[in-house]
Amino acid sequence: MHTDEAIADHPELEGISEPLIACIEDCYATARACTSCADACLAQENTDALRQCIRLDLDCANVCVMTSTLASTQTGSNPEVLRGAITLCALACRLCAEECERHAPEHVHCRTCAEQCRSCEQACVGALQTVH
Numbered sequence: 001m002h003t004d005e006a007i008a009d010h011p012e013l014e015g016i017s018e019p020l021i022a023c024i025e026d027c028y029a030t031a032r033a034c035t036s037c038a039d040a041c042l043a044q045e046n047t048d049a050l051r052q053c054i055r056l057d058l059d060c061a062n063v064c065v066m067t068s069t070l071a072s073t074q075t076g077s078n079p080e081v082l083r084g085a086i087t088l089c090a091l092a093c094r095l096c097a098e099e100c101e102r103h104a105p106e107h108v109h110c111r112t113c114a115e116q117c118r119s120c121e122q123a124c125v126g127a128l129q130t131v132h
Contacts (some may be wrong), residue, residue: 016074018035019089019123019127019129020127020130020131022123022126022127023067023068023120023123023124023127024071024072025088025092025123026120027065027071027089027123028064029119030060030061030062030064030093030116030120031062031065031068032118033116034058034113035058035116036059036109037053037100038053038058038061040109041053041057041086041103041107041109041110043105044107049105053099053102053110056095056099057100057102057113058063060092060093060095064120066114067086067088067089070085071127072080079131079132080132086106086124086128087128089097089120089124090124090125090128093120093121096113096114096120097114097117099116100114101114117128
């Protein structure tokens with residue numbers, strides 16, 4: 001089930017913004033990409049050179065999971081916390097993308113992760129404008 005279908009079935013919800021749905025889906029995809037990138041970095045021979053990349057991958061994955069979970073919870077309201085989470089997620093994605101881009105010429109997994117992080121960062125920026 002896609003996010004929009006799951007949320008559309010919510011008994012107390014009249015609708016959710018498309019940008020917030022895109023943010024939720026991008027957050028889940030980014031968490032997967034970052035976890036995969038961290039794992040692939042750990043399998044490289046030069047893990048010392050990838051230490052910061054691994055750290056930022058894991059931080060970003062955790063923040064993305066938290067953000068997608070908060071954004072998917074629609075009963076009641078806590079817009080201040082949701083805005084804070086989305087803002088943090090955009091920051092974590094930007095920092096992770098910057099680090100992964102440093103390693104992208106040597107590692108496809110870093111290039112893929114950076115691209116997904118940039119997508120999520122933009123989705124977060126778009127969703128922020130819809131959270132009231």
